[in-house]
Amino acid sequence: MSLPKTVEITFATKLMDIGTGIVVLDPSRKNIVSGPFTVSEYSLSAPISDSKILGTYEVTYRVVSEDGHPVEGRFNFYLGQSSAPTASPDRVTEKSGRTWPNIFLPLAVVLALGIAFIFRRYRNIK
């Protein structure tokens, strides 16, 4: 069992490459992002180094959607099996300080070489 080479998170709205950040922690809490991230139209991806440790990996990201809102979020994935009490996709925080639990529901898709994580912003929720 091994990790994909890249973590890729896909969003439902277009992104702007400002304030972007991504951290991927392995079960030993070590950041395994191994190079510069890339922001393409709808997705954020970052290379990660290979890790054989089985357990829960935690992905934390910050992006800014095309309409100018910074969004931060966190989700987990597992190599082997969960090593931590689960692990629903955590809170997603808008930078302005509001915390919107589960509003940016991940419509997760696992890609061949990565993990896709799609969120949709519900503009009418305030």
Add this chain to the structure above:
Amino acid sequence: MSDHSGISRRSLLVGSGAAGVAGASIGYFGKKSSAVQSMTEVAKIGFYGVHQSGIENTPGLISNFVAFDLIDPTKANLQSVLRLFTDDAARLTQGKPALADGAPELAVNPANLTMTLGVGPSLFTRVPRLPSKPEFFNEIPAFPNDQLDPKWSGSDFIIQFCCDDSLTLSHAVGMIAKDLSTLAQVRWIQTGARSDKPAFSGTTSVRNLMGQVEGSDNPLPGNPIFNSLVWINEGPQWAKDGTILILRRIQMLMDKWEILDRSAQEMVIGRRLDNGAALGNKVENEPVNFEATDTLGLPLISANAHIRLAHGASLSERIYRRPYNYDNGIVDGKRDLGLIFAAFTSNPVTSYLPIQGRLAQSDSLNKWITAIGSSTYLILPGCTENSYIGETLFT
């Protein structure tokens, strides 16, 4: 060299307020208040010195960057330009009319006027038999996102005028333009302004038209590294104690900028809008911690934040910025405004170019700014009363 006569701009500004009050009484008593008189007398900056003025002293509130081309590019004509400039500047900056001044009354309030002359790289190809220019002095190459308009770029020489009074400024520009009219023609003029208030109390930084606090991390005069960062000390002798001005006209795309949440705007730069503190810091002048993370563990100053990329990789990779805002009104139905980015460096190859290279590649700010003009000038060394600016080119 500026004459640091112990009068700070702040106290002058306070003073001019007082002068205004005193001025108000003139009509009443029909007598000229001496307060009015003395305020105008002190607001001047010395012209002669090792370095030209207009670089080390606090920037005047308004500026004109006037670019000229020699009509007939000969050494003699260049020399005439430099003599006339020196003669006019030495007088006008001290509140004295120029020789053959058509409106001498407009010269009496120097209002911190400075006049600073620089020569462009083109001069050295156009004027025969000039000494060679320093290797590190060239036109800045265009960067991928630039949309340079010749209307705002390059010329044989430039004169930077900075002043606190629009009447004085207009007069000085007009006087020079007239004096040089048979020798050189004006190619473009960029008009700039700076806020007359610091961004908040206790700072020297001012806000730009995007609302950002500008000047937080800027090696100001007095900084131990200022002299080596700014004044030329290598290459041909004639250029020693000069400096290189990089002048870029950078348009701000305000309608797009305002789409961003404030927090997103702050991420673009890596500093807070309210007090200029770097993200993660409390106050403006705290040392920036580029490794700081938020509660989620994400870097606070992102990889492509303006200050991360602009920050010098070493102490010598720094530039001294002295920018002005410009507002050109409405052009083609859109507001045309931005920054007259003016930076001084003793060697652009080792300081400016690497910074600009990084910014051009990935600065977040690029989405909201476009460089529409770019020029480079070598600001000549200063002179004494018995010589003229640029005399070193002829000896």
Add this chain to the structure above:
Amino acid sequence: MRSKLFATLALTCLLCGFNLVPVAADMTAMPGAKCSMPGMTVTVAKLTYLCQSKAGVLTWSTGLPVSKVAITLTDGWVKLATTGMSGAFGIVKNNTKNAVTIVGVASARAAAVQTHEMVMKNGAMVMQMKMDGFTIPAGKTLELKPGGNHLMLMGITKPIKAGDYLYLTLTTSTGGQATVRVIGKVFAGGNETYDTSNTTAMKP
């Protein structure tokens, strides 16, 4: 060299309508040079000769031994001109303990330099030659400015361009000389009418 200068002078004077006045028969003081315009000075063998009008006739003065004199000119400038005449201005200071009279001025860039004043004639200000020169009391200054007293360059030999430096040699009534510098400046004003009646009146 000198004859070339005078050829230019004659030509220029025709161009600018300057009236030539009779020349004295006796030129022994300055053999070879033509005293053809009041205000001309020529220095030969450490003596300066001034071309002046005596009873309506132009003659060379007797040679004045050249010495240094402490007069200075600051803020000196000269109006641009390609041919003909131009005015030079500035502030002349007499740094000596005696009154000084500037009787003659010379420049390599003009055939002659005259001392001019502005006078009211027929309701208009016109300029005319000040025959007795400018007298400056001890320690005092004299301002030369457009519309007032000025130095007039006659028969310009080479266009005066912006930023050019011109050197003028001022000669006092006692033979004292001082060389001063003026700079070429664009100036639209100072186009006074030149009244030559003063000069023509010198005709016998």
